[in-house]
Amino acid sequence: MARNSPKFYPKFKRPQGTCLCWAEAELRSGGNQLLRSMSGKPRLTYCNGRGRMEPVRWLLAAAGVEFEEIFLETREQYEKLIKDGDLMFQQVPLVEIDGMKMVQTRAILSYIAGKYNLYGKDLKERALIDMYVEGITDLMQIILMFPFSPPEAKEKNLDSIKERATNRYFPVFEKVLKQHGQDFLVGNKFSWADVQLIEAILAVEEKVPAVLSGFPQLQAFKIRMSNMPTIKKFLQPGSPRKPPPDERYVETVLKIFKK
Amino acid sequence: MSGKPKLYYFNGRGRMESIRWLLAAAGVEFEECFLETKDDLIKLQKDGSLLFQQVPMVEIDGMKMVQSRAISNYIAMKYNLYGKDLKERALIDMYVEAVRDLNELLMTHAFQPADKKEQHFANIVDKATNRYFPVADKKEQHFATVLKDHGQEFLVGNQFSRADVQLLETLLMAEECKPDILANFPHLQSFKARISNIPTIKKFLQPGSQRKPPLHEKDVPKLMKIFH
Numbered sequence: 001m002a003r004n005s006p007k008f009y010p011k012f013k014r015p016q017g018t019c020l021c022w023a024e025a026e027l028r029s030g031g032n033q034l035l036r037s038m039s040g041k042p043r044l045t046y047c048n049g050r051g052r053m054e055p056v057r058w059l060l061a062a063a064g065v066e067f068e069e070i071f072l073e074t075r076e077q078y079e080k081l082i083k084d085g086d087l088m089f090q091q092v093p094l095v096e097i098d099g100m101k102m103v104q105t106r107a108i109l110s111y112i113a114g115k116y117n118l119y120g121k122d123l124k125e126r127a128l129i130d131m132y133v134e135g136i137t138d139l140m141q142i143i144l145m146f147p148f149s150p151p152e153a154k155e156k157n158l159d160s161i162k163e164r165a166t167n168r169y170f171p172v173f174e175k176v177l178k179q180h181g182q183d184f185l186v187g188n189k190f191s192w193a194d195v196q197l198i199e200a201i202l203a204v205e206e207k208v209p210a211v212l213s214g215f216p217q218l219q220a221f222k223i224r225m226s227n228m229p230t231i232k233k234f235l236q237p238g239s240p241r242k243p244p245p246d247e248r249y250v251e252t253v254l255k256i257f258k259k
Numbered sequence: 260m261s262g263k264p265k266l267y268y269f270n271g272r273g274r275m276e277s278i279r280w281l282l283a284a285a286g287v288e289f290e291e292c293f294l295e296t297k298d299d300l301i302k303l304q305k306d307g308s309l310l311f312q313q314v315p316m317v318e319i320d321g322m323k324m325v326q327s328r329a330i331s332n333y334i335a336m337k338y339n340l341y342g343k344d345l346k347e348r349a350l351i352d353m354y355v356e357a358v359r360d361l362n363e364l365l366m367t368h369a370f371q372p373a374d375k376k377e378q379h380f381a382n383i384v385d386k387a388t389n390r391y392f393p394v395a396d397k398k399e400q401h402f403a404t405v406l407k408d409h410g411q412e413f414l415v416g417n418q419f420s421r422a423d424v425q426l427l428e429t430l431l432m433a434e435e436c437k438p439d440i441l442a443n444f445p446h447l448q449s450f451k452a453r454i455s456n457i458p459t460i461k462k463f464l465q466p467g468s469q470r471k472p473p474l475h476e477k478d479v480p481k482l483m484k485i486f487h
Contacts, residue, residue, distance in 0.1 A: 089357045089390055100349060106328070107352030114345050123336055127322060130329030135311045168311055 042067040042097040049249040061234035062195045063116035113192040132193040147245040177217040198225040264289040264319040272471045274327045275315045283463035284424040285338035335421040354422040369474040396444040
C-alpha cells in the first residue's frame with residue numbers, strides 16, 4: 001500500500017487531542033522542532049495498548065499532565081526509531097520529556113513522580129513509596145505477561161494472579177490503610193504509590209471480579225481514588241487509558257518486536 | 260545494636276549483590292544474616308519481617324526494607340550516589356535499569372535447564388555486546404574526549420554514582436561468563452580499571468571482603484530448597 005494513500009494511515013480517534021497518526025509523527029520527528037517544542041507536552045511512543053506504558057499514562061494523568069502519544073503499528077516504524085538513535089537500549093517505552101528521550105519504565109516513572117511531587121516529602125517516605133510500588137509492580141508483571149502465555153498455561157496464571165493479589169499484596173495495603181486510617185498510603189498525601197495501587201486493583205478486578213471482597217479498606221480506597229478529579233477524568237471513556245489487551249494487541253506486539 | 264545495616268539473604272550474590280556493592284562503594288560497613296534452610300525463610304516470614312514474604316531484606320535506619328530496587332534507591336540517595344538533581348537521577352536510572360536487565364540475564368544463567376543453557380548464554384553475549392555495552396562504551400568515549408584534561412570521568416555528571424558502581428559490577432560478572440567479552444570496548448576496559456581503583460571499590464574487590472563468588476551449579480539445588 002502506498003504511503004501517500006489515505007488508507008495507509010489508520011484513522012485514530014482523537015480523544016482530548018492525544019493521538020497522532022503516523023503522518024503527523026513523521027512531520028514532527030522530521031525536524032519540525034518548533035512544532036515539537038511548542039507543544040511542550042510529554043510524548044509517549046509505544047504500541048496502542050497498555051503493556052509497559054500504562055503505568056506512565058496513569059501517573060501523568062493522575063498528576064494532571066496532558067501528553068501526546070505515537071503508536072507503533074509496524075516493525076518498520078520500530079526499526080526506524082532504532083536507526084534514528086531514539087531508543088537508548090533499542091527498546092520502548094520511550095517518553096520524550098523536558099528535552100530528554102527517556103527509556104526504561106522505572107526511570108520514566110521515577111522522574112515523573114519526582115517532578116510532580118508524587119514521591120513523598122523525604123527519604124523515608126520515598127523508601128516506603130518505592131517498596132509499595134515495587135511490590136505492586138511484581139503483581140502487575142504477572143498480569144502484563146498473561147496475554148502472552150500459551151493457552152494451556154492461562155488458567156494456572158490466572159490462579160497465580162488471584163493467589164498473589166489475595167494472599168501476598170492486597171493484605172499488605174489493607175493493613176497499611178487500616179493502621180494509619182489515612183486516605184493515602186504514605187505520608188497522608190497523594191503519591192505514586194496510590195496511583196500504582198488503584199491501577200493494580202482495577203487490573204486485577206478485570207480478571208478476578210470479586211477480588212476485593214475480603215478487603216474493606218481497599219474497597220473504600222478504590223472509591224476514594226476513583227473520585228479524585230484527575231483520576232476520575234482518566235477513568236472516563238475517551239481518555240488516553242487503554243483497554244485490556246486483546247488478541248489484536250498481542251499480534252501487533254509479536255509482529256513488531258519478535259526477533 | 261551496632262547501628263550497621265543488616266542484610267538478610269542466602270550466602271550468595273542473587274538480588275542482594277548489587278546492594279552489597281553499593282554499601283561497599285559508599286564505605287558503609289554492614290552485617291549479614293544468611294538463610295541456610297527453608298525454615299530460616301519461614302521464620303522471617305512468620306516474624307512479620309518481610310513485607311511481601313520475600314528477601315532481600317535490609318534492616319537500615321529503623322526500617323525493615325524489602326524490594327531490592329527500593330533498598331538500592333535509599334542507599335544511593337542517603338550516600339549521595341544518585342546525582343545532584345532530578346535530571347541526573349533520570350540519567351542514572353536509565354543506565355541502572357538497563358544494566359540491571361543484563362544483570363538479571365547473568366544471574367539466571369545458573370538456573371537454566373541444561374538444554375536451554377547454551378541459547379541463554381548466547382542471548383547474554385548478544386545483549387551485552389550489541390545492546391548495552393555499546394551505549395556505555397560510547398558514553399565513556401564521549402567523556403574521554405570531552406573531559407580528558409580533567410580528573411576522573413564517570414558515567415553521569417562527572418561525579419561518582421551508583422551508575423558507575425552497577426556498571427562495574429555487571430562488567431565483571433559478564434567477564435566471568437566470557438573472559439574476552441570486553442575485547443571490542445576499549446573505553447569500558449579503561450572505565451573498569453579506573454573504577455576498580457577507587458579505594459572503597461578496591462577494598463571490596465579484595466579477597467576476604469563481603470563480595471560473594473559466582474553461583475556454582477552444585478549450589479542451585481540447595482537454593483531451590485529454600486525458595487521453592
